[in-house]
Amino acid sequence: MAQKLKHQDPGAAPQGAPVSNLPTACKSQGCKKKSEKMDFCNEHYDWFKFGLITREGAKPIDFDKKYQSYMKHRKVA
Ligand SMILES: [Zn+2]
Numbered sequence: 001m002a003q004k005l006k007h008q009d010p011g012a013a014p015q016g017a018p019v020s021n022l023p024t025a026c027k028s029q030g031c032k033k034k035s036e037k038m039d040f041c042n043e044h045y046d047w048f049k050f051g052l053i054t055r056e057g058a059k060p061i062d063f064d065k066k067y068q069s070y071m072k073h074r075k076v077a
Contacts, residue, residue: 027057 026033026041033041040048040057047053050070052063060066 028053029057029059 024035024039025031026035026044027039028041028044028047031041031044033043036042037045038048038055040053044053044057047070048055050066050073051060052066052070053059
């Protein structure tokens with residue numbers, strides 16, 4: 001009892017998810033998580049907000065310093 005496949009609308013996207021909805025991976029190097037905000041996972045979005053990584057996911061020169069103040073900040077928060 002085979003079901004008839006409905007013809008796709010000509011305007012419908014072919015196979016594959018629409019680009020706007022595509023889950024991408026977090027941009028931070030070595031992170032395998034799915035991106036949640038601005039191409040970062042939740043954790044690395046925090047990093048980004050704190051200046052620990054650039055929009056491209058690269059670490060700034062003074063990353064260590066920033067990371068330490070970030071950790072302090074997290075303990076307090
Ligand atoms: Zn991440």
